[in-house]
Amino acid sequence: PRKGSFDGPPPIGRRQSAPSDWLRRLSIPQFPDSGIMLGMDIGGTLSKVVICLPSNMADSDKARKLREYLMSRDTIGTTGKRDKQFDVKMPDGVELIFVKYETARSINAINIMKSQGSIGPGSAVGCTGGGAIKYNKIFQREMRLGWVQVDEMEALVSGVSYLIQNVPQSIYEFERHKEEDMPKKRYLSIHDQSLSTYPRLVVNVGSGVSVLYCEGPKQYRRVGGSPTGGATFYGLARLLTGCKSFSEALALAKSGDSTNVDLLVGDIYGGHYTKLGLSADMIAAYFGKLAKCDAKKFSKEDLVAAVLKLITYTIGSTAWLYARIYRPKRLVFTGNFLSGNDDARHRIAYMVQTLSKGETSALFMEREGYFGALGALLHAREEKACVSRDSSPRVSAMMPRKASSGGSILSPLKLNVVQEDREHDNSISTASIYQFFQPDEGAGGEAKRRKGSGVFTVR
Numbered sequence: 001p002r003k004g005s006f007d008g009p010p011p012i013g014r015r016q017s018a019p020s021d022w023l024r025r026l027s028i029p030q031f032p033d034s035g036i037m038l039g040m041d042i043g044g045t046l047s048k049v050v051i052c053l054p055s056n057m058a059d060s061d062k063a064r065k066l067r068e069y070l071m072s073r074d075t076i077g078t079t080g081k082r083d084k085q086f087d088v089k090m091p092d093g094v095e096l097i098f099v100k101y102e103t104a105r106s107i108n109a110i111n112i113m114k115s116q117g118s119i120g121p122g123s124a125v126g127c128t129g130g131g132a133i134k135y136n137k138i139f140q141r142e143m144r145l146g147w148v149q150v151d152e153m154e155a156l157v158s159g160v161s162y163l164i165q166n167v168p169q170s171i172y173e174f175e176r177h178k179e180e181d182m183p184k185k186r187y188l189s190i191h192d193q194s195l196s197t198y199p200r201l202v203v204n205v206g207s208g209v210s211v212l213y214c215e216g217p218k219q220y221r222r223v224g225g226s227p228t229g230g231a232t233f234y235g236l237a238r239l240l241t242g243c244k245s246f247s248e249a250l251a252l253a254k255s256g257d258s259t260n261v262d263l264l265v266g267d268i269y270g271g272h273y274t275k276l277g278l279s280a281d282m283i284a285a286y287f288g289k290l291a292k293c294d295a296k297k298f299s300k301e302d303l304v305a306a307v308l309k310l311i312t313y314t315i316g317s318t319a320w321l322y323a324r325i326y327r328p329k330r331l332v333f334t335g336n337f338l339s340g341n342d343d344a345r346h347r348i349a350y351m352v353q354t355l356s357k358g359e360t361s362a363l364f365m366e367r368e369g370y371f372g373a374l375g376a377l378l379h380a381r382e383e384k385a386c387v388s389r390d391s392s393p394r395v396s397a398m399m400p401r402k403a404s405s406g407g408s409i410l411s412p413l414k415l416n417v418v419q420e421d422r423e424h425d426n427s428i429s430t431a432s433i434y435q436f437f438q439p440d441e442g443a444g445g446e447a448k449r450r451k452g453s454g455v456f457t458v459r
Helices: 021-025 061-071 103-116 136-143 152-166 230-241 246-255 265-269 300-326 342-355 371-378
Strands: 037-042 046-053 080-082 095-102 124-128 171-174 185-187 200-205 209-216 219-226 283-285 330-334 362-365 413-417 431-433 447-449 455-458
Touching: 037 152, 037 371, 046 061, 046 103, 046 371, 061 095, 061 103, 080 103, 095 103, 103 136, 124 152, 124 371, 152 200, 152 209, 152 219, 152 330, 152 362, 152 371, 171 342, 200 300, 209 300, 219 300, 230 246, 230 300, 246 300, 246 342, 265 283, 300 330, 300 342, 330 342, 342 362
Parallel strands: 037 124, 200 330, 330 362
Antiparallel strands: 037 046, 046 095, 080 095, 171 185, 171 362, 200 209, 209 219, 413 431, 413 455, 447 455
């Protein structure tokens, strides 16, 4: 197309990760000898853990003891909490248990794990988040336990896709509603064929906003985002009202009326602007009434309600614009800003519904905050995790064994290099590295690259 015209979205580079069978199928990996697998997402404030236990615990004393310990309590230590409403028992009997704790108490969490003696070198662990780096050496030293470090966005996409495909009542949309309504949820069935249709956009709303374009359950790329997110809301709320916590800010917003702060079309024209199709209650300018009045005349509740509307409507309109460009089949919203924040979800859904004239649905997920931990769990049995920290390296049953006695079992290592479209992305091309193991065909060392293939073979 000629320069400046638009003829569909730019080509999307495909990012792939470990091509293990369970990752391709997005299924729970084979259990290790201990019968225990963990997925951890260690964030700056909260850490989330998904614990996976086998259906038959007769052969795993550690798994049985851990289950008994978890099921006997709702709280663990000082800040640990079981989100038991999220627990899942899969059709094959495998259990997923959800726990969170304050990251600052990670050392205490390690000590509790040690005291139970239920998690150790025989366990398989996938970990994501900033703490995956920060606490890795501590876990190795204190528990002789290492983990597979998983990219945060990769874990997020894997966790979301797994829930959509395997766990009923995990994804929902709101029934068509007016701006101030409290709409009803409508859950989508895991048998709904449209849920397995791609592409889709995953809009992750945390401190800021990231928009991920997904071509498949394991193929994604960040195509953009916005610096206007949850941290923006809380920062402005604190500036305007002096509130001390995020939950306090949400409580203020729930009690406020943003129309006392925002300038509406009706305030300017005295009613509807019918020629342009603008209703009287449409916002003409966020915080527009402050331009003529002292901010002290407005209540804290109204100010924070106006901030929440500004942030959520901006998120909704930003996501819709990306949907116009990339034409996804689904628009899925995730992120900690949405956790327990019904007003935010309603307003985002309303904005997408309004701008798209009902053609695009905003979808939301249950178990908010645990997608990264669940996605990390799916990586817990990648080959590089199958080395016991308490003994010499051993071969897992999941690794192909070498027929001969010489040479390395773990070769070759392949790197799949994503080819970026330089016309649309001038940044340095990033390599998504994945590895899989197969028998060594011979001794000697060489590195070779098939020209133009983007695949390196290292021996």
